[in-house]
Amino acid sequence: MACLPSLSLAATVGLDPSSLRSRVSGHVSPLAVEKPPGICCGTNNASASPTATLEVESLDFREGLSVLEDGTGLGPFDYVPLLQECMERRLVSDAEAVHAHIIKTGAREDLYVMTFLVNVYAQCGAMIAARKVFDGLPRRNVVTWTTLITGYVHNSEPELAIRVYLEMLEAGSYPTNYTLGIALNACSSLRSLELGKQIHAYIVKYRIEQDASIGNALCSLYSKFGNLDYAVKTFRGITEKNVISWTAIISACSENGEAASGLSFFSEMLWENVEPNEFTLTCVLSLCCTVMSLSLGKQVHSLSIKSGYQLNLPVRNSAMYLYLKCGLVDEAYKLFNEIESSSLVTWNAIIAGHVQIMDFASDNLSAYQGGTRALEIFLRMIHSGLKPDLFTFSSVLTLCSKLVAQEQGEQIHAQTIKTGCLSDVVVGSALVNMYSKCGSIRRASKAFVEMSTRTLISWTTMITNFAIHGKTQQALQLFEDMRLVGVKPNQITFVGVLAACGRSLMVDEALNYFEMMQKEYRIKPVMDHFELLVDMFVMSGRIDEAFDLIKKMHYEPNEFIWSALITGARLHRNPELGLYAAERLIKLEPRDSETCVPLLKMYRAVERWIDMLNVEKLMRELQPVKLRDWSWICIKGKVYSFEPNEQFCPGNNMEMHMLLEDLLGRAKTLGYEFSGSSELMDNEDANISSRIHQSEEFAIAFGLLNTPKAAPIQIIKNTSMCQNCHDFIKCLSILTARKIVIQDRKRLHKFVDGKCSCGDFWGLL
DNA sequence: CTAGGGTTAG
Numbered sequence: 001m002a003c004l005p006s007l008s009l010a011a012t013v014g015l016d017p018s019s020l021r022s023r024v025s026g027h028v029s030p031l032a033v034e035k036p037p038g039i040c041c042g043t044n045n046a047s048a049s050p051t052a053t054l055e056v057e058s059l060d061f062r063e064g065l066s067v068l069e070d071g072t073g074l075g076p077f078d079y080v081p082l083l084q085e086c087m088e089r090r091l092v093s094d095a096e097a098v099h100a101h102i103i104k105t106g107a108r109e110d111l112y113v114m115t116f117l118v119n120v121y122a123q124c125g126a127m128i129a130a131r132k133v134f135d136g137l138p139r140r141n142v143v144t145w146t147t148l149i150t151g152y153v154h155n156s157e158p159e160l161a162i163r164v165y166l167e168m169l170e171a172g173s174y175p176t177n178y179t180l181g182i183a184l185n186a187c188s189s190l191r192s193l194e195l196g197k198q199i200h201a202y203i204v205k206y207r208i209e210q211d212a213s214i215g216n217a218l219c220s221l222y223s224k225f226g227n228l229d230y231a232v233k234t235f236r237g238i239t240e241k242n243v244i245s246w247t248a249i250i251s252a253c254s255e256n257g258e259a260a261s262g263l264s265f266f267s268e269m270l271w272e273n274v275e276p277n278e279f280t281l282t283c284v285l286s287l288c289c290t291v292m293s294l295s296l297g298k299q300v301h302s303l304s305i306k307s308g309y310q311l312n313l314p315v316r317n318s319a320m321y322l323y324l325k326c327g328l329v330d331e332a333y334k335l336f337n338e339i340e341s342s343s344l345v346t347w348n349a350i351i352a353g354h355v356q357i358m359d360f361a362s363d364n365l366s367a368y369q370g371g372t373r374a375l376e377i378f379l380r381m382i383h384s385g386l387k388p389d390l391f392t393f394s395s396v397l398t399l400c401s402k403l404v405a406q407e408q409g410e411q412i413h414a415q416t417i418k419t420g421c422l423s424d425v426v427v428g429s430a431l432v433n434m435y436s437k438c439g440s441i442r443r444a445s446k447a448f449v450e451m452s453t454r455t456l457i458s459w460t461t462m463i464t465n466f467a468i469h470g471k472t473q474q475a476l477q478l479f480e481d482m483r484l485v486g487v488k489p490n491q492i493t494f495v496g497v498l499a500a501c502g503r504s505l506m507v508d509e510a511l512n513y514f515e516m517m518q519k520e521y522r523i524k525p526v527m528d529h530f531e532l533l534v535d536m537f538v539m540s541g542r543i544d545e546a547f548d549l550i551k552k553m554h555y556e557p558n559e560f561i562w563s564a565l566i567t568g569a570r571l572h573r574n575p576e577l578g579l580y581a582a583e584r585l586i587k588l589e590p591r592d593s594e595t596c597v598p599l600l601k602m603y604r605a606v607e608r609w610i611d612m613l614n615v616e617k618l619m620r621e622l623q624p625v626k627l628r629d630w631s632w633i634c635i636k637g638k639v640y641s642f643e644p645n646e647q648f649c650p651g652n653n654m655e656m657h658m659l660l661e662d663l664l665g666r667a668k669t670l671g672y673e674f675s676g677s678s679e680l681m682d683n684e685d686a687n688i689s690s691r692i693h694q695s696e697e698f699a700i701a702f703g704l705l706n707t708p709k710a711a712p713i714q715i716i717k718n719t720s721m722c723q724n725c726h727d728f729i730k731c732l733s734i735l736t737a738r739k740i741v742i743q744d745r746k747r748l749h750k751f752v753d754g755k756c757s758c759g760d761f762w763g764l765l
Numbered sequence: 766c767t768a769g770g771g772t773t774a775g
Contacts, residue, residue: 181766216766247767279768314769348770394771
């Protein structure tokens with residue numbers, strides 16, 4: 001067989017395993033038994049001591065070279081320290097300098113040195129140079145071949161790696177366990193299970209699965225193909241498990257969403273007295289982060305310091321990320337600032353961490369402050385000359401969606417196009433979400449249509465966002481499209497679908513989908529689904545059905561559900577049900593002051609004054625954390641925050657007040673009426689004759705004064721809007737001819753020409 | 766042969 005198989009994937013997959021086997025018949029022993037001394041350590045002249053030569057290690061690299069210049073009659077091993085230095089510095093120019101020198105002194109006759117050189121070029125990412133050196137060699141051994149294959153795998157060229165692997169067999173070299181390991185790795189990068197299986201068959205035939213190098217590679221191969229059971233089986237079969245075996249199985253668990261199993265493998269590993277290395281620790285720290293176990297994470301972190309890995313970058317990145325996500329922000333910053341040569345991953349981690357804790361910060365205020373900080377960090381990162389990648393873009397787009405920062409989001413959109421990152425599904429999905437959350441459903445759906453591939457999350461994002469914008473038909477249509485394409489919806493998809501139905505009070509459809517979710521897709525309903533359905537029943541005046549559903553839940557209903565039922569009971573004059581629900585709500589010790597408002601209204605309606613006083617007392621206790629009303633606006637990458645009746649605004653206070661008073665006057669001519677404070681929590685101020693400005697009104701005024709004419713005004717608010725402001729802002733959208741977008745606690749409001757996209761449920765409540 | 770950072774809801 002003179003010619004090599006073609007490079008195409010089809011051809012490599014179609015490779016006949018017998019062709020592999022035939023080459024080794026009669027040669028089982030070297031394959032199964034012989035362990036090569038290593039890829040970059042010597043195979044020949046192993047007795048010669050590579051380090052006992054010139055003392056170049058203490059010298060500067062260039063000086064080292066010049067020492068060599070002066071020397072005469074150098075042996076090949078004189079190059080070893082220099083080549084080692086090259087490996088660490090990873091500079092092609094260094095490698096070239098040494099290479100030239102090697103040619104000059106004739107050391108190129110030495111296979112060990114030349115193999116090392118191939119490895120150096122490969123580590124520098126210079127695969128063309130590596131290949132050239134390789135091709136120029138008069139002879140090669142299996143280590144040389146394996147080195148080249150490894151280089152291709154590490155430089156993301158698995159097709160070439162496989163091709164070289166086949167060339168090697170062709171040339172009559174027998175793979176070692178290392179060669180097979182890296183070849184398996186190439187298969188997993190290629191997503192070629194077929195070829196992997198062929199190599200596996202070969203491995204099984206020669207009974208070398210128990211070998212650590214091969215077993216480890218198999219373990220991670222199965223893991224990458226989502227078969228954790230096989231990975232575990234392979235791991236268990238390895239006779240002499242090393243640290244790498246343990247790390248491989250732990251990371252396999254991590255990869256397949258089995259964080260808890262990963263952690264138990266880790267503890268088993270410690271029981272077996274196997275010492276974790278920096279790879280293990282990094283992976284375990286990330287598992288602690290997944291399960292949000294700060295206490296375990298702290299222990300693992302101190303273990304890594306004790307083991308001498310405190311300076312290892314991945315370890316530090318993981319620890320930093322863990323502390324940030326568990327709320328130890330100062331601790332995380334300490335690590336961040338101490339990292340000297342921070343990598344892109346470091347920056348990505350601190351940005352992503354901030355974005356994620358926005359969801360579960362103890363109060364909204366600190367969440368948005370965290371978001372502000374993340375935006376600053378991102379801008380600082382750009383300023384320092386680092387190039388953002390897929391990870392950065394997806395996090396920052398999500399950040400923009402949470403900050404309702406469209407201007408910033410648009411700039412990032414442009415960047416993703418320029419860098420080619422937009423073709424990534426995750427980035428694409430994040431972009432869709434960003435435009436929608438900034439109030440532009442049109443651009444969101446354009447971005448969605450332009451995606452070349454879509455995942456479950458992409459579809460879910462778009463469906464949910466149609467629902468948020470009140471586009472029920474589009475949401476449901478898209479859901480059907482998604483099913484047609486064969487993508488299986490998940491729990492969250494149905495949250496979007498039910499929300500879409502709820503928005504249009506399509507009760508029957510909602511119930512159909514609810515049933516479909518359970519019967520056809522075997523998805524257990526969670527609290528979110530019940531909340532949406534109860535809400536829909538209440539809005540439709542079907543209180544009894546709401547209560548029936550609550551009784552059927554196999555969860556303890558939460559405060560939002562009782563609160564919705566209370567509202568329904570009050571509106572539809574069912575005091576008994578209302579009082580019952582109130583009792584249940586109070587038992588839950590509501591942590592959210594907004595759920596108490598319906599409670600107060602109901603007690604007042606049935607004249608239960610003592611109960612009312614008690615609830616008010618309860619609310620006063622909650623007040624400091626929850627009731628403070630804040631709004632934010634993001635302009636040119638800066639976030640400005642506002643409180644009600646702002647005394648010290650970031651802008652010109654007087655100008656903002658005057659503008660608001662003027663607008664208020666003109667709104668009245670449009671029929672706006674101030675109906676007293678509808679917020680019961682502001683009861684003290686309810687009698688004050690002058691109108692109180694809520695925080696979002698200041699934010700709008702600031703936006704009007706500081707953005708170009710006709711630019712949309714985009715705001716976030718940590719509490720729910722009151723009806724008063726809602727009416728007023730409808731007028732503002734006419735008076736100022738601007739689109740005004742407000743993301744409040746509960747929903748997205750998009751005010752255009754006096755109308756809001758939220759569907760105006762206010763009248764009902 | 767083994768490691769760190771990303772997207773959807775509430």
